[in-house]
Amino acid sequence: MKVAWAGSRETLELSDRMAKLVANDPVFEKFTRPMLGRKELFKNTLRKAAHGWKLIVDLRLTEEEAKWLRLYIDEPAYTDLHWGMFIPAIEGQGTEEQKKKWLPLAQKMKIIGCYAQTELGHGSNVQGLETTATFDPQADEFVIHSPTLTSSKWWPGGLGKASTHALVYARLIVGGEFHGVHGFIVQLRSLEDHSPLPGITVGDIGLKFGNGAYNTMDNGVLRFDHVRIPRNQMLMRVSQVTKEGKYMQSDVPRQLIYGTMVYVRQTIVVDASKALSRAVCIATRYSAVRRQFGSRNGGPETQVIDYKTQQSRLFPLLASAYAFRFVGEWLKWLYMDVKQRLEANDFSTLPEAHACTAGLKSLTTTATADGIEECRKLCGGHGYLVSSGLPELFAVYIPACTYEGDNVVLLLQVARFIVKTVSELGYKQPVGTTAYMGRVATLMQNNCAVRTAEDWLNPGAIVEAFEARAARMAVACGRQLAKFENPEEGFAELASDLVEASVAHCQLIVVSKFIEKLQQDIPGKGVKQSLEILCYVYALFLLHKHQGDFLAVGYLTPKQALLANDQLRTLYSKVRPNAIALVDSFNYTDHYLGSILGRYDGNVYPKLYEAAWEDPLNDSDVADGFHQYVQPILKQKLHSAKL
Numbered sequence: 001m002k003v004a005w006a007g008s009r010e011t012l013e014l015s016d017r018m019a020k021l022v023a024n025d026p027v028f029e030k031f032t033r034p035m036l037g038r039k040e041l042f043k044n045t046l047r048k049a050a051h052g053w054k055l056i057v058d059l060r061l062t063e064e065e066a067k068w069l070r071l072y073i074d075e076p077a078y079t080d081l082h083w084g085m086f087i088p089a090i091e092g093q094g095t096e097e098q099k100k101k102w103l104p105l106a107q108k109m110k111i112i113g114c115y116a117q118t119e120l121g122h123g124s125n126v127q128g129l130e131t132t133a134t135f136d137p138q139a140d141e142f143v144i145h146s147p148t149l150t151s152s153k154w155w156p157g158g159l160g161k162a163s164t165h166a167l168v169y170a171r172l173i174v175g176g177e178f179h180g181v182h183g184f185i186v187q188l189r190s191l192e193d194h195s196p197l198p199g200i201t202v203g204d205i206g207l208k209f210g211n212g213a214y215n216t217m218d219n220g221v222l223r224f225d226h227v228r229i230p231r232n233q234m235l236m237r238v239s240q241v242t243k244e245g246k247y248m249q250s251d252v253p254r255q256l257i258y259g260t261m262v263y264v265r266q267t268i269v270v271d272a273s274k275a276l277s278r279a280v281c282i283a284t285r286y287s288a289v290r291r292q293f294g295s296r297n298g299g300p301e302t303q304v305i306d307y308k309t310q311q312s313r314l315f316p317l318l319a320s321a322y323a324f325r326f327v328g329e330w331l332k333w334l335y336m337d338v339k340q341r342l343e344a345n346d347f348s349t350l351p352e353a354h355a356c357t358a359g360l361k362s363l364t365t366t367a368t369a370d371g372i373e374e375c376r377k378l379c380g381g382h383g384y385l386v387s388s389g390l391p392e393l394f395a396v397y398i399p400a401c402t403y404e405g406d407n408v409v410l411l412l413q414v415a416r417f418i419v420k421t422v423s424e425l426g427y428k429q430p431v432g433t434t435a436y437m438g439r440v441a442t443l444m445q446n447n448c449a450v451r452t453a454e455d456w457l458n459p460g461a462i463v464e465a466f467e468a469r470a471a472r473m474a475v476a477c478g479r480q481l482a483k484f485e486n487p488e489e490g491f492a493e494l495a496s497d498l499v500e501a502s503v504a505h506c507q508l509i510v511v512s513k514f515i516e517k518l519q520q521d522i523p524g525k526g527v528k529q530s531l532e533i534l535c536y537v538y539a540l541f542l543l544h545k546h547q548g549d550f551l552a553v554g555y556l557t558p559k560q561a562l563l564a565n566d567q568l569r570t571l572y573s574k575v576r577p578n579a580i581a582l583v584d585s586f587n588y589t590d591h592y593l594g595s596i597l598g599r600y601d602g603n604v605y606p607k608l609y610e611a612a613w614e615d616p617l618n619d620s621d622v623a624d625g626f627h628q629y630v631q632p633i634l635k636q637k638l639h640s641a642k643l
């Protein structure tokens with residue numbers, strides 16, 4: 001199962017080596033992180049990032065090894081944005097000449113870059129950005145300017161303190177005409193002493209949610225006062241500005257300017273499975289250690305993992321972690337395919353890639369953020385201790401629902417794609433993830449054939465149920481929209497229904513990709529069978545949770561919905577014996593998990609007890625401030641007899 005989770009034996013071995021390298025290096029210690037003040041915390045992150053880079057250079061790690069190393073260091077840092085967005089943006093939007101100039105500098109870390117798109121006034125509405133880049137043909141330069149307070153760049157990770165350069169998204173103005181938002185490479189700080197260059201005001205935006213957590217990142221604010229950059233620092237793969245001041249659009253679609261977001265959303269889906277699996281690993285192991293009630297004749301109490309309510313909350317999350325792992329694998333493949341096509345100037349699959357990355361990013365991050373919090377509750381009171389690892393994981397993870405596109409805004413993008421597909425059904429055969437809509441007549445007509453709980457153990461029945469629900473919800477939205485004279489007004493009015501239709505479409509993708517994964521050759525005794533059980537758990541859990549949709553569109557009867565729930569209960573009993581093995585298969589070191597509750601050896605209580613004494617409050621028996629603030633109260637002489 002470890003191999004199935006990792007994707008291949010090579011990846012398992014490679015990631016294992018990197019995990020151990022980090023776990024055994026004292027520089028990467030992270031348990032004191034929540035106790036550190038902001039300055040100390042940030043300096044510590046810089047130290048870890050520098051040590052990580054030294055290891056990458058000294059050990060000549062490959063790009064793949066370096067990625068795993070950064071992952072296991074497990075501390076958000078400026079390097080995430082440098083490697084994760086600045087470099088990919090230049091790769092995707094730069095010309096060959098620009099790539100030749102900037103990529104070697106960035107890859108050797110001679111410069112540090114961030115991705116400066118969002119502003120104080122606009123994040124979701126990229127076309128609403130206010131920063132301007134005005135071409136000055138006399139000087140052959142762009143003038144980058146922040147005309148208003150709301151045009152201040154606000155949020156970019158790595159911008160606040162670390163970056164020397166930024167990829168700045170600004171409205172292009174040539175010859176007094178606006179040409180939409182484009183990307184520009186702008187140097188922010190001196191490469192000698194790191195001080196901000198003239199015309200640049202830059203700093204950190206302040207503390208974020210949670211102790212430690214995402215505060216290791218220097219999310220920044222940035223303002224420009226007529227900062228000049230050479231013309232060739234506008235990324236010009238999509239459109240160009242000539243020396244003479246002529247704006248030219250190549251055959252490449254404008255949307256490619258948003259290409260970096262497609263790339264990062266795809267990585268975020270893969271990361272969702274990592275974050276959820278960590279939380280599930282902690283909650284599952286602890287649920288096997290923890291006992292409450294049920295002692296008979298002085299024997300041990302019941303392990304809480306044996307309670308059906310615990311199983312019905314925990315096992316769907318375990319199944320979701322596997323589901324997200326496999327849909328992430330597929331999405332990576334889809335992205336690589338689109339990338340290759342784009343390089344050959346084939347842009348036909350870009351809209352689907354945008355819809356899939358946007359929708360799956362939204363679906364998986366929402367489920368993961370909610371899932372981490374559920375895991376905290378599954379661990380009872382101890383889950384609220386920082387030493388459980390869950391509060392910090394939650395605090396670091398939840399912004400994923402917002403960054404790289406607010407999850408609702410992204411689902412509305414999926415809705416536009418679905419509605420367009422439905423409206424074109426008469427003359428265009430849908431392909432890829434919308435191919436099922438080509439069978440819309442059948443899906444609208446046929447109803448579910450399930451008669452017994454066993455009938456639900458059939459991938460065909462499950463896929464058809466999810467297809468029918470998604471198709472019927474999409475068609476219903478299409479019909480409602482047709483009643484509006486102004487389609488945009490209709491879209492705004494029906495937005496909540498459209499979001500629900502998008503969720504149905506995205507859930508269908510995840511379920512289908514899990515089922516497709518099971519059609520592949522999966523070596524290892526019992527591995528495929530265990531994955532099949534998890535796949536059914538994932539699908540039937542969704543069906544149970546959203547049974548209102550399935551019933552409302554008239555595909556299922558209430559009896560069939562009840563049968564799905566009966567089957568789900570049986571499946572939980574089948575997961576139980578393998579639950580610990582299924583989380584051990586994630587192959588996480590205790591260092592990466594960062595949780596006393598999730599320790600591999602299960603030695604929870606002695607370690608919790610020990611850790612309590614390490615809290616700084618326990619440095620002395622009498623706390624600082626006692627004599628000043630508490631003792632006077634204890635010693636006070638009150639006049640009222642009652643008091």
Ligand SMILES: CC/C=C\C/C=C\C/C=C\C/C=C\C/C=C\CCCC(=O)SCCNC(=O)CCNC(=O)[C@H](O)C(C)(C)COP(=O)(O)OP(=O)(O)OC[C@H]1O[C@@H](n2cnc3c(N)ncnc32)[C@H](O)[C@@H]1OP(=O)(O)O
Nearest residue numbers: 076080084117123124125126255258261262354403404405
């Ligand atoms: C803890 C971490 C540990 C380790 C990390 C390890 C590795 C690190 C790897 C990566 C880093 C990951 C995480 C780091 C953390 C944080 C990073 C966060 C970074 C950011 O947040 S950057 C800012 C992101 N901002 C957004 O996402 C903004 C959201 N808004 C938009 O995307 C768009 O503006 C919009 C789509 C919502 C609105 O568009 P619109 O339709 O209103 O108008 P347009 O005219 O803009 O679009 C019309 C047209 O274009 C199509 N379209 C839109 N977007 C795209 C796209 N991306 N690709 C292709 N096509 C697109 C749209 O469908 C329309 O098409 P149509 O055919 O005309 O209908």
Ligand SMILES: Cc1cc2nc3c(=O)[nH]c(=O)nc-3n(C[C@H](O)[C@H](O)[C@H](O)COP(=O)(O)OP(=O)(O)OC[C@H]3O[C@@H](n4cnc5c(N)ncnc54)[C@H](O)[C@@H]3O)c2cc1C
Nearest residue numbers: 115116117118122123124155156157399402403404405408
């Ligand atoms: C930790 C973190 C790191 C970040 N890192 C970066 C970075 O490195 N670089 C960068 O450029 N940016 C970064 N961002 C910014 C991030 O990309 C934006 O915050 C995100 O895109 C959401 O935009 P917003 O803040 O404008 O939200 P808003 O759009 O203001 O959202 C507010 C509310 O309005 C709703 N809403 C907005 N528009 C619509 C609509 N059309 N229909 C219905 N509802 C709507 C949303 O659903 C939400 O509920 C980061 C943000 C965070 C939190």
